[in-house]
Amino acid sequence: MADGLYWIWLQEALGAGSIKADRVIREIGAPEKLYRMSEEELRATGIFAPKEIERIRSADLRKAEENLRLSRRCGCAVITPDSPDYPEALTNIDGMPCVLYVLGDLRGLREELVLTLVGTRTSTDYGEQCARRLAYDLASAGCTVASGLAVGVDYAAHDGALAANGRSVGLLACGLDIDYPSESRGLKRRILDEGGVLMTEFPFGERPQRYNFNIRNRLLAGISAGVVVVQAPEQSGALNTARHALDQNRDVFAVPGEIFDPSMTGCNRLIKDGAKLVLNVYSILEEYIGRFPAGIDAHTVVRKIRSAGQDVNPQPLNGPRKVPRPSMGEALPLMVAQEAVPPAERPGEAALGELGVSEEARSLYAALGDLPEGAEPLAGRAGLTAAQALAALTELELFGLVRALPGGRYLAGAPE
Incomplete structure (x- = not known):
């Protein structure tokens, strides 16, 4: 976009995930207008605290120019709120990102049913099997599976979707040029090869700081119609994503686990607090009856999941x-x-x-x-x-x- 440079500058000036960006977009409009405001004019808006005005005035446009140059060099798209490819789902969350650095093709995402699967990095065989099977079945039904590319449940979710030749979206908590996590290097390549997307709001060179994950998690929730927590202990980033989903009026699902298994305590507590219990993929899809995008119909869902189910031996049930x-x-x-x-x-x-x-x-x-x-x-x-x-x-x-x-x-x- 012609003013993509100023959107990058705005995100640098306010910080990723800032809710002040919403007010700038709503009350001031184009970020270039903010860039050209004097200190007195910034104070007159009533939007910013003195420290924020100082940061805005000191933000260097050259950093934005460098990120724009690096984006072009690596073939990365710079998607801003005025771009036709900007994900519609992210326009109704607090702190909508001013810029998204994207590898892959975002076109068509707004017509797809996107569901996010998340869970702990220290996953068990049970957690990984659940993530892989649910993602496989969802992708077989025509859904797009989003996750955070981390080892454990995230990896299994992406892997399951790709095994069904499905589309997957990976959201990073760092710049696209940072090899993190290194274990997911091959997975990222597979996601792109299968027509999926890698996306981040963090600029080139940004390393995965601890607070970046909370900022990223609001996008994991926001990009989707619902969040499925597959395996989560009492303290888990997956629960943080679930809280963002509730704040954003997204659906929250949770896979149940053994009551004495600490790795499932967070999931069981979510179910106690009102998250929908996941028994199988139908537990998720039934929430979207009548809301499937044009490319998905009931016959397709049933046929594809039934076909997918033939590849997996069901666990014996009482x-x-x-x-x-x-x-x-x-x-x-x-x-x-x-x-x-x-x-x-x-x-x-x-x-x-x-x-x-x-x-x-x-x-x-x-x-x-x-x-x-x-x-x-x-x-x-x-x-x-x-x-x-x-x-x-x-x-x-x-x-x-x-x-x-x-x-x-x-x-x-x-x-x-």
Whole structure:
């Protein structure tokens, strides 16, 4: 952009992640106007403290010129808020970045369903398997997976998405020229080779200082529709990303873990505090029914995830206890009066087959009566495990064959 230089200068003058940049954009406009203001004019804005005015006045345009030169030399795009490629998701967060240094192609990102997976660097086999499988399934469904390129859960998430030939976005807490973490050097190359993106708001030469990670984490949350915390102890940067997600009105999901496993304490606490429990990929995708981008439809999601699931041997799960189906005479009259819904004209087996509904989902659909019921009794009648039943219900909901009601109950429907 013609004034990209001044956006780089503005980020240098105010610091990455500064919420004052939002006021500059909103109240002053082009950063060049701020650059040309006198000290008196800066004071008159009422935006800046004396120390900030001093920093603005002393910020050297030559540093911005050097970063612009280095960007061109390494083939890195400089994306500013007035660029058509600037991620729309980042325009509604506090402290929106004034400049993003980007390797790869950002085009199309605003039409994609981006989900961020994060977790501890000191991950266990369980954490890495969960991250890799969830990322693989999400990418198979057509989603873009974002993470922070760190060793552990982040690495596994990127790796899982790439294994499914999916697109991945890596956000750095340092300059693009800094080889950090060195263990992810090959991963970064693979992300770019598969059409993904490496992105940072930190200038060339900026090393990964401790406070940079908190600044970066707000972008990990902001770039996505939701954040999945895969494995996190009580003190973890992943929890910091989850807090940013809550502040930014993004969805927060958490993978459950053993109650005595300290590496899962943060996840379990998130679930206790209201984060959505992740049982499988459907637990995530069901939140976006009706909100899939144009490139993703329900048939594609079900087909791709079902196909992906054939490559992985499922872990044995405990089956649900059998619950007898209540007769109509056992229903409370008041409940019937409150929730009576005209029965939907339900498609037959042939129609379900044409839609591509899986065998498990058809079994569960057949178990649905004319009154709303919970997943557990439905699973018992259909002969499915709890996890299979939840996956089947989500599949049916994607096809418009069931409606989810308050209280975790479901009612049969028919596709429009």
